[in-house]
Amino acid sequence: MLLLSYQIMAEPRMSSIDGKLAEEFAVPSHVQEVKEKMAAFAACHAEVGRRVVLITSGGTKVPLESRTVRFLDNFSSGRRGASSAEYFIDSGYAVIFLHRHRSLYPYTRLFSTINMLDALQLRAGDGEGAGEVVVDQQVLPNIARVLKRYNEVKDGGLLLPIEFNTLSEYLHLLKASAQALSSIGSKAMFYLAAAVSDFYIPASEMPEHKIQSSNGPLQLSMKMVPKILSPLVKDWAPQAFVTSFKLETDPTILLDRARRALDTYRHQAVVANVLDSRRGYVVVVTPESRDELVVTEGDVEKGVEIEERIVSNLTTAHNEFITQQAAGRK
Amino acid sequence: MLLLSYQIMAEPRMSSIDGKLAEEFAVPSHVQEVKEKMAAFAACHAEVGRRVVLITSGGTKVPLESRTVRFLDNFSSGRRGASSAEYFIDSGYAVIFLHRHRSLYPYTRLFSTINMLDALQLRAGDGEGAGEVVVDQQVLPNIARVLKRYNEVKDGGLLLPIEFNTLSEYLHLLKASAQALSSIGSKAMFYLAAAVSDFYIPASEMPEHKIQSSNGPLQLSMKMVPKILSPLVKDWAPQAFVTSFKLETDPTILLDRARRALDTYRHQAVVANVLDSRRGYVVVVTPESRDELVVTEGDVEKGVEIEERIVSNLTTAHNEFITQQAAGRK
Numbered sequence: 001m002l003l004l005s006y007q008i009m010a011e012p013r014m015s016s017i018d019g020k021l022a023e024e025f026a027v028p029s030h031v032q033e034v035k036e037k038m039a040a041f042a043a044c045h046a047e048v049g050r051r052v053v054l055i056t057s058g059g060t061k062v063p064l065e066s067r068t069v070r071f072l073d074n075f076s077s078g079r080r081g082a083s084s085a086e087y088f089i090d091s092g093y094a095v096i097f098l099h100r101h102r103s104l105y106p107y108t109r110l111f112s113t114i115n116m117l118d119a120l121q122l123r124a125g126d127g128e129g130a131g132e133v134v135v136d137q138q139v140l141p142n143i144a145r146v147l148k149r150y151n152e153v154k155d156g157g158l159l160l161p162i163e164f165n166t167l168s169e170y171l172h173l174l175k176a177s178a179q180a181l182s183s184i185g186s187k188a189m190f191y192l193a194a195a196v197s198d199f200y201i202p203a204s205e206m207p208e209h210k211i212q213s214s215n216g217p218l219q220l221s222m223k224m225v226p227k228i229l230s231p232l233v234k235d236w237a238p239q240a241f242v243t244s245f246k247l248e249t250d251p252t253i254l255l256d257r258a259r260r261a262l263d264t265y266r267h268q269a270v271v272a273n274v275l276d277s278r279r280g281y282v283v284v285v286t287p288e289s290r291d292e293l294v295v296t297e298g299d300v301e302k303g304v305e306i307e308e309r310i311v312s313n314l315t316t317a318h319n320e321f322i323t324q325q326a327a328g329r330k
Numbered sequence: 331m332l333l334l335s336y337q338i339m340a341e342p343r344m345s346s347i348d349g350k351l352a353e354e355f356a357v358p359s360h361v362q363e364v365k366e367k368m369a370a371f372a373a374c375h376a377e378v379g380r381r382v383v384l385i386t387s388g389g390t391k392v393p394l395e396s397r398t399v400r401f402l403d404n405f406s407s408g409r410r411g412a413s414s415a416e417y418f419i420d421s422g423y424a425v426i427f428l429h430r431h432r433s434l435y436p437y438t439r440l441f442s443t444i445n446m447l448d449a450l451q452l453r454a455g456d457g458e459g460a461g462e463v464v465v466d467q468q469v470l471p472n473i474a475r476v477l478k479r480y481n482e483v484k485d486g487g488l489l490l491p492i493e494f495n496t497l498s499e500y501l502h503l504l505k506a507s508a509q510a511l512s513s514i515g516s517k518a519m520f521y522l523a524a525a526v527s528d529f530y531i532p533a534s535e536m537p538e539h540k541i542q543s544s545n546g547p548l549q550l551s552m553k554m555v556p557k558i559l560s561p562l563v564k565d566w567a568p569q570a571f572v573t574s575f576k577l578e579t580d581p582t583i584l585l586d587r588a589r590r591a592l593d594t595y596r597h598q599a600v601v602a603n604v605l606d607s608r609r610g611y612v613v614v615v616t617p618e619s620r621d622e623l624v625v626t627e628g629d630v631e632k633g634v635e636i637e638e639r640i641v642s643n644l645t646t647a648h649n650e651f652i653t654q655q656a657a658g659r660k
Contacts, residue, residue, distance in 0.1 A: 061403075067579035067605055069525070073391075073403045102432075108447055116446050117438055117480045120465065120473070133465040133473050135450065143450070143463050150447045195399070198543030209580045210605075213528035213554060220550040224543060249397035250539045275397055275540075 017226045021175065024202045025168035031176050034162055038096055038180035041160045045094040046184040051318065053093045054177050056194035057081020058100025060167040064201060064220070069210040071166075072222075074195035078103030080245075080278070080307060081193040085159065087311035093189070094158050096181075098173055100194070101163045107150040111140060119143075167197050171228055178236035185239040186325040189318050190232065192244045193271075200225050229265045239325065241318045242267035249275045258285040269317060271310060279306055284313050347556045351505065354532045355498035361506050364492055368426055368510035371490045375424040376514040381648065383423045384507050386524035387411020388430025390497040394531060394550070399540040401496075402552075404525035408433030410575075410608070410637060411523040417641035419488050423519070426490045426511075428503055430524070436489060437480040441470060449473075497527050501558055508566035516655040518570040519648050520562070523601075525577065530555050559595045569655065571648045572597035579605045588615040599647060601640060609636055614643050 042052045058081065059074035082104040085095045089106075097106065104112055111119075119139040123132045135143050153159050162177075164170045181188040199222035211218065233242055246261060248254045251274045258272040262285065273282040280300075284291045293309040372382045388411065389404035412434040415425045419436075427436065434442055441449075449469040453462045465473050483489050492507075494500045504522075511518040529552035541548065563572055576591060578584045581604045588602040592615065603612040610630075614621045623639040 064402075065579070069405050069577065069579065069605065070527070071403055071405065072394075073401055075399050075401065105445065108445055111446070115435065115438055116441070117477055120477050122474055122477050122481075129459065131474060133467065133477060135463040135465075137463065144452055144461060147447055147450050147452050147463060151452075197400070198541075199548040210578055211528075217554055218529040218550070218552040220548070220552070222548040222550070224547055247399065248540055249395070249399065275399065 017228065017231045020226050021171055021228075024204075025171050025200075026203065027172050028169045031172050034173060035176035035180050038160065038162070038177050039183065041094065041096065041157075042181050042184050042188065044157075046187050051093050051187045051189065052096065052181060052184060053088045053189040053191050054096045054098060054174075054181060055081050055085050055088070055191045056098045056170070056174065056196075057085075058103030058164075059195040060100070060170045060197045061165050062167045062197045062200050062222075063206065065210055066203065066206050066208045067210070072197060072199065074197055075275075076100070076103065076195035078105075079109060081191075082106050082109040083305055083307040084191060084193065084311055087305075087308050088191070088315070089153055089158050091311060091315045093315070094160075096160045096162060096177060098162045098164065098170075098177060098194070101165050105161070106159060107146050107153075110142065110146055114140065167200055167225065170194065170196060171225075174228060174232070175236060178232050178240075181240060182237045186241065186322045188237060188240040189314070190237065190240055190242045191314070192229070192242070195247065196225070198225055199223065227265075229261075229267065233265050233267045241269075241314075241321045243269040243271060243314055246270050246272045247275060247278070248272075251277075255283065255285065255290075258283070262287055268321060269314060282306060282310060284310065284317075286317065347558065347561045350556050351501055351558075354530075354534075355501050356533065357502050358499045361502050364503060365506035365510050368490065368492070368507050369513065371424065371426065371487075372511050372514050372518065374487075376517050381423050381517045381519065382426065382511060382514060383418045383519040383521050384426045384428060384504075384511060385411050385415050385418070385521045386428045386500070386504065386526075387415075388433030388494075389525040390430070390500045390527050391495050392497045392527045392530050392552075393536065395540055396533065396536050396538045397540065402527060402529065404527055405605075406430070406433065406525035408435075409439060411521075412436045412439040413635055413637040414521060414523065414641055415489065417635075417638050418521075418645070419483055421641060421645045423645070424488050424490075426492060426507060428492045428494065428500075428507060428524070431493045431495045435491070437476050437483075440472065440476055444470065497530055497555065500524065500526060501555075504558060504562070505566060508562050508570075511570060512567045515569040516571065516652045518567060519644070520567065520570055520572045521644070522559070522572070522574045526555070528555055529553065557595075559591075559597065563595050563597045571599075571644075571651045573599040573601060573644055576600050576602045577605060577608070578602075581607075585613065585615065585620075588613070592617055598651060599644060612636060612640060614640065614647075616647065 045052050058078040059076035062072040064070040078099055081099060085097050085106040088095050119136050121134050121136050123129050137143060162173060164173055201222055229244055244261060246258045254272050254274060258270040261270050270285045271282050272285055280295055282293050291313055295304050295306045375382050388408035389406040392402040394400045408429055411429060415427050415436040418425050449466050451464050451466050453459050467473060492503060494503055531552055559574055576588045584602050584604060588600040591600050600615045601612050602615055610625055612623050621643055625634050625636045
């Protein structure tokens, strides 16, 4: 009986947010193709018992004009998502990496502060290897290790990168991913680390052309972005383990906001963090627990990243969740 | 007598924009240091008869909160500025490259669409060269040539990169650059290709913390950014050759806007372009002329870039400008 009810819940339902998505946010032309790719990726990994995490990463671009010159953006280098992807793969997951175009990328992120041409050397002369371009491993001491790992991950087909630019693309691709992952049930995790805009201008209210500065100061009136977490948890991927992120600048309201999100959306976990301390301290909040995760300056010197601890915490919780789901179904 | 009047004009004057800059746009802490570096760079190149161009490139970030999570941005990959820098260097100029952090960079821009790890190979085995990391020149066929040129430019000290992120940093660093270049007079060119916001929120009117979406839809009221071209041309670098850019989405208003800018600011040239066709067509407008520059699809296939033609057009005009200035002073 319970199994039946799960299947009914997983049936696509037309929520009010679905309607809004279709009306006010342009559907990217490749969404169906991407959805099939994600579904195939998930199915093939689930078949061999591998879990799949959908990571969102980077900020969303919110256009102010149809032919866009100006846009609203959210601060995010994509570092959290990119490093977490590596730790999920190390923990045995396959990763769909839904990220902002040109935001940080797993493995390559480790060299993002270096101009690659400063790390290359051209072999001169006529001898063997002349004309070759070689990496200077004094400049990039970890390159051989990282490249080896990157190639293992690529050869293993463990990382499926999908790009977005605008908020519209993000919303539609996230919905598609949730529907694509619904077939693997509780084996799927959502790790929603992207910095998504809360505000937008509907296409119908947007000027076509570049806003002219000669018209004087700018008054912008922006609408609320629909809370996509709600249909994601209830309708699109109701069996998945869902983790959202809460970033605040004011630490005094952080935990309250995190708990309120859990109450509202009824998902599994919120990673709560404050802008200034986000690389050293986060709180993982679930309906039953509150885990403070810390990396000290000493840890950082040893190369420890807080994402390793976040991923470790969540993969353990995901384990328990899968066990409970299985027990509940018996 | 004329020489004297030039010197008087070049003296720093406190314009109303200077006051606004100081009051409403936070001064970056390193501005004085950068200014000295730019002045030394300009002086050393001018001494050997080399001209210096200040290129601005990329979009500006306009924070909506003091502890910034959200910001307004302008569409710009920085491609125009980065490729132009290469052509200016090829034409004998030294380049100060004032660019948005993480926007496209001269020479490396040519590999920006490739994940560098996809182009590297690890030499396995125990033989000579084992453990080396080598570029696969099938993936990056131009790498040896580009690396050679990049190193020549670096060894020649021909490129001084300066980064900005926010509009405030951009405005203060541009002012500093203009003052730094004023000592080399008409040998300096300004090539203002950055996509600079026309609107901002003054620090005094900005909320400290992240705007809460629970407060409902967002009403933003943004002020006009002071037109920095005006004091740049009149006060900070009155002898320099100044080129501004005009990007529109509506082609019917483009030339009128370009001419109006020349009338208002009395500088030397406007590069006018339309968003959709900017890589194939621009118009260089001066008080006396209107040059249409085109690259066809056939040109593009041969690797011709429109920036080569823009730079060629402007360096010729700069030549004539220097000759006229010298004649005027006699």
